[in-house]
């Protein structure tokens with residue numbers, strides 16, 4: 245009897261069912277171990293770094309980016325590690341003291357040396373892009389512009405980083421790279437999601453960029469990209485002199501035409517009264533220059549919002565459109581479509597006035613009340629804000645509403661498609677990240693190969709295999725278990 249049982253026990257190990265279960269069990273364990281090793285292979289978290297200086301008309305900012313070296317072609321991997329605002333004005337303000345243009349950058353570059361690991365300094369590219377302030381200086385005084393750029397180049401070459409160039413970028417580049425930045429940070433490229441348009445308002449220029457189904461009528465307004473295997477046909481336009489600082493000069497110059505000594509300004513608060521020299525205000529090719537720059541005029545605030553809007557409308561030419569549709573100043577623009585990110589001064593101004601989530605009508609009502617508030621009350625409500633900035637928020641916000649509604653033809657219905665943003669995923673919205681991604685070829689035209697498994701896929705497979713092992717263990721115990729699992733008396 246015992247021999248029979250022994251034979252039976254031996255033959256059960258050799259039965260096809262047994263072999264099958266054993267095979268499945270081993271295969272599941274091997275697969276589980278392999279995937280666990282492959283998926284979690286210790287990627288040496290080597291990081292790479294990049295530095296971009298945004299030399300704007302009003303100030304320069306230094307942005308330091310980092311990304312995992314292994315994944316530089318995956319979208320959304322680059323993040324802003326640090327930023328530094330250069331003290332003082334933009335580099336174009338050093339036209340008469342060019343060496344200071346380069347010197348002004350030193351403090352922030354020293355900070356960058358601390359942010360980027362020393363061992364990586366030599367491999368870290370540094371780029372400087374100058375925008376509208378230098379475009380204007382280059383128009384006014386090419387020699388001074390070249391000397392300013394040479395000065396910043398000397399400073400950057402003297403850093404331990406891999407200097408990759410300092411140049412004045414075009415308005416079209418500024419618009420297109422801002423669009424790349426906001427869509428890269430929103431991960432819209434990899435997932436081929438609908439993109440968001442980019443609205444950038446600086447001190448001396450402003451850009452609008454968005455994907456348009458309507459073909460642009462001039463090369464100046466169109467840019468085509470192929471990113472991650474998808475083609476994007478962009479409409480873009482940059483309006484020089486329509487940054488908020490320059491457009492203020494334009495508006496004031498219009499008003500001074502009537503009386504060259506007293507400027508009754510509906511965009512400034514009641515009680516605001518400041519003597520200014522013509523030269524201090526009208527010092528750029530954007531606004532007409534007066535022949536007696538030292539002469540002074542009195543700038544008096546009236547705080548009348550409707551009149552403010554009308555005076556601002558005078559800086560635009562809304563007629564004479566020879567295309568199917570225009571924004572202003574005879575510039576072709578297709579109908580705005582989709583979501584938009586509005587950043588830089590759009591955000592600084594609308595955020596200061598708490599208007600970032602208001603509807604268009606609510607913004608108008610709120611602004612009308614704010615602008616009519618007396619200057620003394622405004623100053624007492626914001627004791628820490630410099631008078632120069634504080635005095636201009638009524639004008640700037642009214643300009644923003646006029647630019648977006650009357651200029652770009654946004655409506656009360658699609659106003660909420662405009663998101664006033666400062667950062668996306670902790671990186672500033674602006675042209676610098678897109679500029680670096682483009683120059684370092686980190687946005688491939690074709691989608692990179694997908695990894696063996698996404699994290700979600702990995703977990704699913706692990707769960708499935710674990711369940712399979714448990715079931716197999718249960719089955720094997722059921723089939724094997726009888727000789728060893730049953731009690732001795734049953735055997736007898």
Ligand SMILES: Nc1ccn([C@@H]2O[C@H](COP(=O)(O)OP(=O)(O)OP(=O)(O)O)[C@@H](O)[C@H]2O)c(=O)n1
Nearest residue numbers: 300301302303375376446447448449588589592
């Ligand atoms: N925290 C800040 C930073 C800037 N500004 C103002 O916002 C305007 C635009 O700032 P910015 O976007 O930095 O313009 P720039 O890049 O300097 O100008 P551009 O792009 O035209 O060269 C300037 O009037 C600046 O004084 C502000 O109100 N609050």
Ligand SMILES: [Ca+2]
Nearest residue numbers: 300375446588
């Ligand atoms: Ca800018």
